[in-house]
Amino acid sequence: MRLKPDWANYTPPKPSFLGTRVFQNWDLAELAGYIDWTPFFQAWELKGRYPQILDERETRPGRAAVV
Numbered sequence: 001m002r003l004k005p006d007w008a009n010y011t012p013p014k015p016s017f018l019g020t021r022v023f024q025n026w027d028l029a030e031l032a033g034y035i036d037w038t039p040f041f042q043a044w045e046l047k048g049r050y051p052q053i054l055d056e057r058e059t060r061p062g063r064a065a066v067v
Helices: 030-031 038-043 052-056 061-067
Strands: none
Touching: none
16 A cells, blocks of 8 residues: 555644854865765766866866866
């Protein structure tokens, strides 16, 4: 038997924070280490995964201009 949720009577929980949150004095160099840039390169139709794609600049000169 399949689950049939009763969405008409469901009330989602309220988020603990609404709006925009600004982080002051945040070291962007530290933050950059946590970003996976692969979707950016995929949007530009560049094949490869980050950070390995950065090492391929010599073989594909177009990548150096984007990076």
